[in-house]
Amino acid sequence: MFSSVMSAAVLGMEAYPVQVEADISDGLPMFCMVGDLAPEVREAADRVRTALRNIRIPLPPRRVTVNLSPAHIRKIGTRFDLPIAASLLTAMGIIPPEHTGGILIAGEVGLNGKVRPVNGILQTVMLARDQGCTWCLVPEENAREGAAVPEVAVTGVGTLKELLEYLTYPEKGRKRAQSVPDWKEGEKIYPVDFREINGQEGAKRAAQIAAAGMHNLLMIGSPGAGKTMIARRMPTILPGLTMQESLEITRVYSACGLLEEEGLVKNRPFRAPHHTISANALAGGGRYIQPGEVSLATRGILFLDELPEFSRRALETLRQPMEEGVIQISRTDGKYVFPAHFQLVAAMNPCKCGYYPDRSRCRCLPGEIHRYLGRVSRPLLDRMDLCTEVSRVDYQNLVLERKNEDSRSMRTKVESAWKMQQARYQNCPWQFNSQLNAASVGEFCPLGNRESRVMEIAFEKLELSVRAYHRIIKTARTIADLEGEERIREEHLLEALGFRGADQKFWNPE
Amino acid sequence: MEDTYNNRRNTTVNGESRIQYIPQEDVRYPARLRVLPGMPKGIYVLGRLPDDNRPSVAIVGARSSSAYGDGTARLFAGELAKAGVQIISGMAWGIDGKAHEGALERGGDTYAVLGSGVDVCYPAGHRRLYEKIPKNGGVLSEQPPGMPPKPGHFPARNRIISGLADLVLVVEARERSGSLITADLALEQGKDVFAVPGRLDDELSRGCLNLLKQGAGLADRPETILECLGICPELKAEEVNEKKILLAKDENIVYSLIRLQPVRLEELTENTGFSVQKMMTVLVGLQLKGCIREVQKNYYVRTNSRIIDGEVFSDCGVTCEGKDH
Numbered sequence: 099m100f101s102s103v104m105s106a107a108v109l110g111m112e113a114y115p116v117q118v119e120a121d122i123s124d125g126l127p128m129f130c131m132v133g134d135l136a137p138e139v140r141e142a143a144d145r146v147r148t149a150l151r152n153i154r155i156p157l158p159p160r161r162v163t164v165n166l167s168p169a170h171i172r173k174i175g176t177r178f179d180l181p182i183a184a185s186l187l188t189a190m191g192i193i194p195p196e197h198t199g200g201i202l203i204a205g206e207v208g209l210n211g212k213v214r215p216v217n218g219i220l221q222t223v224m225l226a227r228d229q230g231c232t233w234c235l236v237p238e239e240n241a242r243e244g245a246a247v248p249e250v251a252v253t254g255v256g257t258l259k260e261l262l263e264y265l266t267y268p269e270k271g272r273k274r275a276q277s278v279p280d281w282k283e284g285e286k287i288y289p290v291d292f293r294e295i296n297g298q299e300g301a302k303r304a305a306q307i308a309a310a311g312m313h314n315l316l317m318i319g320s321p322g323a324g325k326t327m328i329a330r331r332m333p334t335i336l337p338g339l340t341m342q343e344s345l346e347i348t349r350v351y352s353a354c355g356l357l358e359e360e361g362l363v364k365n366r367p368f369r370a371p372h373h374t375i376s377a378n379a380l381a382g383g384g385r386y387i388q389p390g391e392v393s394l395a396t397r398g399i400l401f402l403d404e405l406p407e408f409s410r411r412a413l414e415t416l417r418q419p420m421e422e423g424v425i426q427i428s429r430t431d432g433k434y435v436f437p438a439h440f441q442l443v444a445a446m447n448p449c450k451c452g453y454y455p456d457r458s459r460c461r462c463l464p465g466e467i468h469r470y471l472g473r474v475s476r477p478l479l480d481r482m483d484l485c486t487e488v489s490r491v492d493y494q495n496l497v498l499e500r501k502n503e504d505s506r507s508m509r510t511k512v513e514s515a516w517k518m519q520q521a522r523y524q525n526c527p528w529q530f531n532s533q534l535n536a537a538s539v540g541e542f543c544p545l546g547n548r549e550s551r552v553m554e555i556a557f558e559k560l561e562l563s564v565r566a567y568h569r570i571i572k573t574a575r576t577i578a579d580l581e582g583e584e585r586i587r588e589e590h591l592l593e594a595l596g597f598r599g600a601d602q603k604f605w606n607p608e
Numbered sequence: 609m610e611d612t613y614n615n616r617r618n619t620t621v622n623g624e625s626r627i628q629y630i631p632q633e634d635v636r637y638p639a640r641l642r643v644l645p646g647m648p649k650g651i652y653v654l655g656r657l658p659d660d661n662r663p664s665v666a667i668v669g670a671r672s673s674s675a676y677g678d679g680t681a682r683l684f685a686g687e688l689a690k691a692g693v694q695i696i697s698g699m700a701w702g703i704d705g706k707a708h709e710g711a712l713e714r715g716g717d718t719y720a721v722l723g724s725g726v727d728v729c730y731p732a733g734h735r736r737l738y739e740k741i742p743k744n745g746g747v748l749s750e751q752p753p754g755m756p757p758k759p760g761h762f763p764a765r766n767r768i769i770s771g772l773a774d775l776v777l778v779v780e781a782r783e784r785s786g787s788l789i790t791a792d793l794a795l796e797q798g799k800d801v802f803a804v805p806g807r808l809d810d811e812l813s814r815g816c817l818n819l820l821k822q823g824a825g826l827a828d829r830p831e832t833i834l835e836c837l838g839i840c841p842e843l844k845a846e847e848v849n850e851k852k853i854l855l856a857k858d859e860n861i862v863y864s865l866i867r868l869q870p871v872r873l874e875e876l877t878e879n880t881g882f883s884v885q886k887m888m889t890v891l892v893g894l895q896l897k898g899c900i901r902e903v904q905k906n907y908y909v910r911t912n913s914r915i916i917d918g919e920v921f922s923d924c925g926v927t928c929e930g931k932d933h
């Protein structure tokens with residue numbers, strides 16, 4: 099008898115529909131599987147056969163053929179065990195065939211009949227919705243994640259026996275569907291807070307401006323000064339995630355199997371890859387393509403410590419996502435697009451030993467300092483809107499019990515700045531000041547006479563480049579937004595100039 | 609080896625070498641060197657040789673110099689060059705380079721004595737300086753063209769630097785610094801040695817403080833050196849052009865805290881109690897007026913502007929109105 103059950107394959111971040119067909123016919127006893135299968139999918143035959151026997155349903159001694167169609171998509175992972183079992187049970191006549199219509203099934207099976215969790219359930223359930231399915235059977239551990247799609251009922255399956263029960267009596271199974279989690283915007287708990295940092299007022303201010311306009315931030319300072327501490331607290335002052343953003347992040351984490359128990363991701367991600375990371379690990383890749391660090395940091399912070407130590411090839415991959423918010427990876431088997439709306443925060447030492455300009459400790463020659471800084475490519479530096487120094491806190495400041503501003507109050511200001519930008523850029527394809535292009539800077543950031551005069555003097559005196567000039571105006575726009583002002587005033591420009599990105603002269607200390 | 613050294617460039621015009629070789633027998637050979645023992649048989653030169661009839665001062669110091677040293681070297685070189693003194697140095701990183709720059713900025717003459725052939729720019733990062741010097745002075749060496757820089761050449765080069773000078777000024781030097789060799793050679797050659805004092809706790813002042821202890825002249829102002837050379841420092845009409853800069857109250861408070869030693873943003877906010885926003889505004893305002901400079905991200909030093917009776921003068925300023933932000 100022939101049967102068919104719907105499942106899905108996940109490639110990169112997308113799910114593709116896959117029909118799992120089973121046929122039991124006369125012939126010599128054998129189990130045959132076809133349909134462009136990776137080894138772990140082929141092994142499903144042994145897992146499913148043994149698991150079924152262990153729940154006292156032995157396969158009949160006949161010719162069993164399983165086909166996963168369409169045959170041109172590579173099937174990887176262990177997610178096809180459960181649909182294969184369901185398909186076989188239907189083919190054996192144990193489950194009525196009309197009960198498997200409109201249902202999508204995915205999951206791994208152990209030899210004892212236990213169902214184990216798999217990656218990529220969120221996109222699988224989303225696919226089920228798009229394909230017109232009304233019910234999904236997924237491993238119990240993945241049920242909460244799948245339940246985020248309200249149009250589809252998602253039931254967690256713990257064992258093969260339960261699968262059999264739910265498919266035989268579908269009403270019972272549907273009743274046990276996971277409840278849709280209600281989304282509270284901005285709900286999150288971070289283990290860290292800006293309150294814990296004493297001193298570093300300049301760096302904190304830069305962090306707040308960066309967060310308010312999603313500007314990229316570069317921190318320069320000696321080792322152990324607290325650059326990582328500040329970066330780690332950046333997500334805590336960003337406004338809470340919307341449901342849409344959370345789904346975007348969850349899809350990435352689900353595809354990579356990094357999702358923890360809670361279902362949807364509630365915190366903004368903070369990713370700090372080590373500087374030995376390869377270009378592929380940063381951008382996404384692998385034999386079976388998976389999103390890289392830029393995608394794992396989407397809607398959050400990508401922190402690159404020791405910026406000059408990263409390979410040039412790895413850093414160059416950042417340029418496209420920084421412009422477009424997505425990363426495209428072209429491979430022989432197709433083109434993959436992953437989200438990459440991250441905010442870049444980078445940190446570096448001022449020189450090789452890390453102590454310049456403290457000449458009592460630093461003996462680096464100007465040429466050496468120049469070479470060290472020159473390792474970072476200029477196009478990347480050109481995209482850092484803000485730059486600040488972070489220096490070692492002295493002992494008195496360290497032990498002092500101070501009333502520092504906490505993340506919550508910093509976030510309130512950032513939120514209001516985000517609201518101003520939302521209102522201003524309603525009809526534009528961008529959301530934040532940092533995304534303005536040169537043409538729209540003139541439109542959205544007009545300067546008065548006095549302000550123009552300041553920029554004119556600054557342009558000559560500080561030897562600004564055209565790109566730097568626009569960056570400063572965009573940053574000043576964000577500072578004005580933080581103060582809740584519609585007009586950019588002189589002090590906003592001056593502060594933006596103070597935090598301006600690393601310019602030519604640091605890279606040319608002659 | 610010499611051919612692979614690819615720093616050679618720009619030494620021929622219309623196929624003719626711009627490098628001149630001046631042997632000791634030549635009348636053009638510097639008179640200051642002729643009278644000293646152990647001087648080279650001949651000298652290669654790109655540009656001109658120092659004028660025997662004009663005073664010359666060698667300014668030397670540490671390669672990994674501080675912002676204070678850089679500023680001081682520039683100031684002394686500039687003021688001396690303006691008074692007509694020829695500035696001699698070694699074109700190394702740090703003090704040497706700043707001395708050449710200071711002289712060139714004020715339109716003076718400056719001479720670099722290299723430890724390599726005159727067609728080899730060492731350090732390579734000083735390419736711009738290397739190309740400017742022959743137009744306002746000369747690049748000199750006893751090494752034949754194409755010779756790469758070798759460690760042994762540098763102490764030998766120092767004897768020519770001190771030999772060409774009437775007076776040697778050491779700006780910043782560590783305890784065992786090559787600049788002290790130059791100072792010793794200068795004493796052997798019977799030249800005056802001056803040193804710029806630094807802080808007691810600064811490693812970079814050790815060498816200079818030792819020199820002062822041994823009786824070197826105290827270089828407190830450029831005028832002191834000029835007096836020693838017998839030049840009367842006179843006020844020239846040029847100085848009238850210096851622009852007076854008005855500072856607002858806040859700016860004055862902040863400016864008074866900034867020295868030639870780099871000061872961090874954090875220190876400034878703590879000492880004044882200003883918020884970061886306000887401090888940033890004041891600092892950038894001062895930068896735009898040309899009173900201070902950012903040497904490294906959020907580290908600030910004074911520029912060579914001078915304060916007379918609480919008013920700031922600078923010759924590189926764009927005037928702004930003094931107004932509180």
